[in-house]
Amino acid sequence: MEKLYRNQNKQQLHDSQTTSSSCPTGIYFPNTDLSVWLRTCNKEVERPIPGQITFGKIPPWLSGSLIRNGPGGVDAYGPGACRHLFDGPGLLHKYQIENGKVSYSSRFIHGKSFRRNMAAKRLVVSEFGTFATPDPCQTIFSRIAAVFLSPIESTLTDTANISIHPFGDEVYSLAETPFAHRINLENLETLNTIDVHNELGLIHHTSHPHICGNKAYNIGQKLGLWLGPHYVIAEMDCSESKSSTGGGSNAKTGTNFNKTSQGSGGARERKDGSVSGEMLNKTEFSASPPSTSDNNNKTAAGAGSSSANTNANKSCGGSRVGGGGAGSSEPSSCSAGWSPWSSAKILATVPSRWPFSICYMHSFAITQNYFILIEQPLSIFLPTVPINQLCGEKPIASCLRYYPEEDTLFHVISRHPTKSSGKGRRVFRAPSFFFLHTINAFEMRDGDTDDTFIIVDICCYDDPAMIDCMYVDALKNAHGNPDYAKMFRGRPKRFLLKFSDFEKAPHGTHPLAESEMIVNIGCETPRINYELFDGKPYNYFYAISSDVDADNPGMLIKVDVLKKTYDTWMESNAYPSEPIFVPRPNSQREDDGVVLSTLLYGGENTCGPNRTSLLILNAQTWDAMAKIDMFCESAIPKCLHGWFFPDSDMISAANFSSAESYREGFASRRQSSLSLRSGRY
Numbered sequence: 001m002e003k004l005y006r007n008q009n010k011q012q013l014h015d016s017q018t019t020s021s022s023c024p025t026g027i028y029f030p031n032t033d034l035s036v037w038l039r040t041c042n043k044e045v046e047r048p049i050p051g052q053i054t055f056g057k058i059p060p061w062l063s064g065s066l067i068r069n070g071p072g073g074v075d076a077y078g079p080g081a082c083r084h085l086f087d088g089p090g091l092l093h094k095y096q097i098e099n100g101k102v103s104y105s106s107r108f109i110h111g112k113s114f115r116r117n118m119a120a121k122r123l124v125v126s127e128f129g130t131f132a133t134p135d136p137c138q139t140i141f142s143r144i145a146a147v148f149l150s151p152i153e154s155t156l157t158d159t160a161n162i163s164i165h166p167f168g169d170e171v172y173s174l175a176e177t178p179f180a181h182r183i184n185l186e187n188l189e190t191l192n193t194i195d196v197h198n199e200l201g202l203i204h205h206t207s208h209p210h211i212c213g214n215k216a217y218n219i220g221q222k223l224g225l226w227l228g229p230h231y232v233i234a235e236m237d238c239s240e241s242k243s244s245t246g247g248g249s250n251a252k253t254g255t256n257f258n259k260t261s262q263g264s265g266g267a268r269e270r271k272d273g274s275v276s277g278e279m280l281n282k283t284e285f286s287a288s289p290p291s292t293s294d295n296n297n298k299t300a301a302g303a304g305s306s307s308a309n310t311n312a313n314k315s316c317g318g319s320r321v322g323g324g325g326a327g328s329s330e331p332s333s334c335s336a337g338w339s340p341w342s343s344a345k346i347l348a349t350v351p352s353r354w355p356f357s358i359c360y361m362h363s364f365a366i367t368q369n370y371f372i373l374i375e376q377p378l379s380i381f382l383p384t385v386p387i388n389q390l391c392g393e394k395p396i397a398s399c400l401r402y403y404p405e406e407d408t409l410f411h412v413i414s415r416h417p418t419k420s421s422g423k424g425r426r427v428f429r430a431p432s433f434f435f436l437h438t439i440n441a442f443e444m445r446d447g448d449t450d451d452t453f454i455i456v457d458i459c460c461y462d463d464p465a466m467i468d469c470m471y472v473d474a475l476k477n478a479h480g481n482p483d484y485a486k487m488f489r490g491r492p493k494r495f496l497l498k499f500s501d502f503e504k505a506p507h508g509t510h511p512l513a514e515s516e517m518i519v520n521i522g523c524e525t526p527r528i529n530y531e532l533f534d535g536k537p538y539n540y541f542y543a544i545s546s547d548v549d550a551d552n553p554g555m556l557i558k559v560d561v562l563k564k565t566y567d568t569w570m571e572s573n574a575y576p577s578e579p580i581f582v583p584r585p586n587s588q589r590e591d592d593g594v595v596l597s598t599l600l601y602g603g604e605n606t607c608g609p610n611r612t613s614l615l616i617l618n619a620q621t622w623d624a625m626a627k628i629d630m631f632c633e634s635a636i637p638k639c640l641h642g643w644f645f646p647d648s649d650m651i652s653a654a655n656f657s658s659a660e661s662y663r664e665g666f667a668s669r670r671q672s673s674l675s676l677r678s679g680r681y
Contacts, residue, residue: 028482032553033602034475036575039635040073041091041106042607046187048096048103049630051614056626058100058616059594061585064646065185066095066596066614068577069164069173070639072108074472077117084129084397085470089114090161090173090181092188093639095598095614098647102614104630107188109173109181111158125157129471131388131395158193162207163641167216167340168238171645174209176362178202178220180341185645196220199341200234204380207641208363208437210534214239216340217347219364219373229358229382231350233371233413236340347371348413350425357381360400365441365456366415367535372441372456373411377403377432378464402464404432410497410513412454426502429510430495434464439492439526442537454497457541457561459523461490466546478548485549492518492526492543492559519559519566522546525578525641529590532583539590542579542619544597556597556615558622567622574599574613575638581619582644591619599627600638608635 072091074082082088090109095102108114116124123132158179165172172180178196183189196202202220209218216236223229350373352358357379365372381401388394407429417424439457446453465487468474478484493515501511523543528534539562545555556569556576576597583593599613609632616626 027479029479029485029549029553031551032478032548033573033575034478034548035606036600036602036638037085037470037475038074038472039606039608039610039637040075040088041108041634041637042073043634044108045104045106045632045634048094048105049632051102051104051628051630053102054613054627054629056616056624058097058102058626058628059584060100061650062097062582062594062616063099063650064097064582064644066097066580066598066642066644067164067171067183067185067188068093068095068598068639068642069109069161070641071161071637073635073637077123078121081117081121081123082127082130083395083472084127085472085475086161087123087127087130087159088161088637089117090159090175091637091639092164092173092183093598093612093636093642094185094188095596097614102628102630104612104614104632105188106636107190109160109183110190111160111179111181111193113157113159125155126395127157127159129395129397156197161640164643165209165211165216166238166643166645167211167236168214170238170340171643172340174205174207176204176207178205180339182339194339194341196341199339200232200344200346202232202234204358204361205234206361206363209236210364210366212366212534217366217371219361219371221358221361223382227349227351228355229352231352231359231361231373231375231411232346233348233350233373234341234344235347236344238340347415348417348424350411350413353409354379356383357401362436363438365438365535367441367443367454369415369443370454371411371413371415372438372454373413374435374438374456374458375409375411376434377406377408378434379403397467400464400467402434404463406432407510408433409510410456410495412497426497426499427510428495428497428502428513430513430515432463433458433493434461434466435459437524437526439541440528440534440536440538442535444537449500451498451500453499456495456497457518458493458495459490459526459543459546460493466490485547488522488546488548490522490524490546491520492523492541494518494561518561519564521557521566521568522550523557523559527578527580529581529583529593533590540619542581542595544576544578554599556595556617558591558595558619569617569622569624571599573602575602576615577639578641579617580642580644582646585650589620593619594625595619596644598639600636606635609633610636612636 069090069092071085071088073088074085076082076089090111092107092109094105096105113125123130126132156177158177158181160173160175160179160181162175163173164183165174171183171185172194173183174180180194180196182191182194184191196205200220201222203223205218205220209216214237216238218234218236220232220234221229222232348371353375359375360378360380361374364374379401380399384399388398408431410428410430412426412428414424435458437459439459441454441456443452443454445451469478469484469487474484496514498511505511522545524546526541526543528538528541539560541559541561543557543559545553545557547553552570552572554570554573554575556579557566559566576599579595579597581593581595587593595617597615597617599615601611604610611629611631613630614628615624617623618625
């Protein structure tokens, strides 16, 4: 067995985790290769690349598609076109697991912004950290007309490079701007774009909705004449899907979930501490921007692609996906037909605490009976948005304002206000912190006092400096900045919201939430056994390390929130993606299954070729079960979030006839799982 797969067992990971003392003068964090974030995909992988098993064996029951989303590269529109990591176009990665084998493919998300930027070979629409190059032919009057009179899709980017989620039998990629792109899981084709602003009036929504069976919930932000800036909680009924091919329908199961997964092989360390489908976009790109695959790769298009287009046409009121032919480069952009947002209901409205600002929100939490909206003191100062667009100088990020002297507020909103005791919303406070991702939340009841309280687990930072860490210049110069790791220093924390404290608080005040650190290690992109334990008492979460200055920063982490301990898995010079838990069919324990992650490797060319690996970990023992390598001519950038879509074989192995009954089966087992987590806090 290779040296990099050997097991290790250390007792403690020191708080500093720094190795800079042994670094050459002026070079910090030598064990971290941040260039994995700066890679740019210059060619889509339409024809799947077969993987090679280099370690272990893929579990025979594991079958489906792991789809990941993330920025496709800071130079995708030309050298230096993007200043921030979040500005690159969305790139979907597919790791397909079938019959003990794995393959890799990738496709850009072909939204309107992508097509316009690619045609101009520069940013035409401003992104988060980069302002678009102004049109020299545009006068100040035409700029005013563009800002106030043009439809929102003309002035706001529809780049969706953060996450991907199932909405019933359809699959959508999301970011924080009010757009969603429907994706065909069979070939990663962008079928059509939903303008959520047109559907619900939202100017922003989180990248992480909660999927609860055939219901989806998300928090968005709106502007109102009387309410001013405010937040809304929207419910989408995904059972009404009018499309049978949101990603390649399966006639036997009635679901579009396809095949994929991942593999591994690496060192374990215990820590104790408090194809197919024809491309819609046939444009050939120049050597600098990304290029689509060659025409030979298009011969695999078949009936599945035709079926997808036919159904997509129906959902868009008859307009032809692709804008009028097989060779069209434009997926349809419409809201005339059905989408999960077209029949959405607004369940609750919460006013912003600021009259001219609204909180930046990336995720939220949910329990059986409550939504938890976390209003952090990082806000978007709304008056600067049109001013910056008119002046043509500053991007969206310049509108952010952080108020460290203000508290973070927890808005606890009843999911059943008519059943509550007159308390539709309770508000708690905590000293200011910044966060991107909640881990989980759940309700408990004190057996002695009969007091209800809510526990919310979050990956917290002292301030939002980590956003600045992801500018291209900051990433390139990180090894010369001794404070870079401190800017990225975060820890998972647990907050306790006691309802009795709210009842006793003086009118107009908010009780203080109790808090504690769960474990002393940086955790990001946390995932849990989502199907059974989202919003329920739970035991484990899985994450990647955010400690840039660790001896081995590429760690995968399993945290026991009850014992406050953690295990890590690592491989030298490997950088993992968000770990995704996949339960074994008919599993009986919370961690009975596997965790899937993908690996990239440092020291490789940012333009390619690159190696990627699918890693499969035993979720119980945290040992590697399998690792599958794939080699790609193009560069493979580091991705952000993903979702595992089981195929029909895996669904039937769990004794369910369809994806719908598969989800319902998980829902019915949620209640029984609570008996494993009974007891006081």
